[in-house]
Amino acid sequence: MSEKMRGWEGTTVLAVRTTGRTVIGADGQVTFGSTVVKSNASKIRRLHRDQVLAGFAGSTADAFTLFSRFENKLEEYRGNLRRAAVELSKEWRTDKYLQKLEALLIVADREALLLLSGAGDVLEPEENVIAIGSGGPYALAAARALLRNTSMEVEEVVRRSLKIASEICIYTNDTLTVEVLDHGDQKE
Numbered sequence: 499m500s501e502k503m504r505g506w507e508g509t510t511v512l513a514v515r516t517t518g519r520t521v522i523g524a525d526g527q528v529t530f531g532s533t534v535v536k537s538n539a540s541k542i543r544r545l546h547r548d549q550v551l552a553g554f555a556g557s558t559a560d561a562f563t564l565f566s567r568f569e570n571k572l573e574e575y576r577g578n579l580r581r582a583a584v585e586l587s588k589e590w591r592t593d594k595y596l597q598k599l600e601a602l603l604i605v606a607d608r609e610a611l612l613l614l615s616g617a618g619d620v621l622e623p624e625e626n627v628i629a630i631g632s633g634g635p636y637a638l639a640a641a642r643a644l645l646r647n648t649s650m651e652v653e654e655v656v657r658r659s660l661k662i663a664s665e666i667c668i669y670t671n672d673t674l675t676v677e678v679l680d681h682g683d684q685k686e
Contacts, residue, residue, distance in 0.1 A: 508669035510633030511541055511553040512659055513604045514641055515611040515626035516652045518681050522551045522604060523656040525633065525664060526673035528558070540675045546572040549607055550579060551677050555631035556601025564590070564601055568614075579607040583620045591618035602630045608681045633660075633667030653678055 511524040524541035527534055542553045543565055550572060554561035567589070571582035583605060590596045596616070603614040613621040613628050621628075627645065629638040640659035644650055650658070656676055664672040 509541060509555045509631040510629065510637050510660060510663045510667060510670040511555050511604055511631055512629040512634070512637040512641060512656055512663075513551075513553065513606055513611055513627070514645070514652050514656055515606060516645075519652050520551065520606045520608070520611060520679040520681070521652050521656045521676060522553045522606060522679075523660050523674055523676040524553050525660060525670045526675060527669060527671040529669055534671075537671055538673050542675050542677050544677065545569045545605075546577055546607075549577060549679075551606045551679050553604045553630075554601050555634070557599070560599035560601045561603070563596075563599060564603055564614075567596070568603065568605065577607070579605060579610050579612065580620075583612050583614055587614050587618050587620050590614070590616050604628055604630060606679060608679065629663075631670070633663035633670035636666045637663040 508529040509525060513522040522542050526538040528536040528539045545552055546569060552565060568586050571586045575581040599616060605612050611626055611628060627638060627641050637659045640662040641655055644655045644658060660674050661672050664670045
């Protein structure tokens with residue numbers, strides 16, 4: 499990984515989807531090199547009339563550019579998350595300006611949970627749990643363990659998993675933002 503790309507590592511974003519709810523949480527730490535410059539940043543956004551959740555790891559300016567482009571794709575494809583994700587990823591991979599953006603996105607709606615990257619990836623996790631950033635592997639492992647071995651509510655799984663990641667990863671703190679998307683009466 500290039501020195502330039504290392505910036506995306508300094509965060510943790512975790513998403514968990516269960517029957518009835520999708521929850522995305524992130525820590526609030528922003529670092530510049532080895533210095534904490536902000537402890538309460540929000541790395542999660544609600545998009546497309548609050549029907550889509552999106553979280554990012556990476557450069558903030560790049561993430562905001564991607565959020566804006568993704569929201570435009572959601573509008574263009576009338577809220578079809580998968581189609582918007584594929585179209586953004588294609589554009590991200592081929593557009594000379596977008597190719598320089600350094601971020602990863604997790605996006606979710608009532609039907610899907612996806613990871614998007616500038617390499618053209620649109621990945622749907624097998625177990626409906628996905629994490630990005632330097633603390634991502636720790637949060638992912640904790641969430642999987644809690645989901646498999648407890649009857650804990652999904653929002654609490656996200657909170658506890660991010661807390662565990664914050665105890666291990668020096669680029670992750672325990673100032674959390676957590677957003678919940680209720681699926682309503684949707685059958686899965």
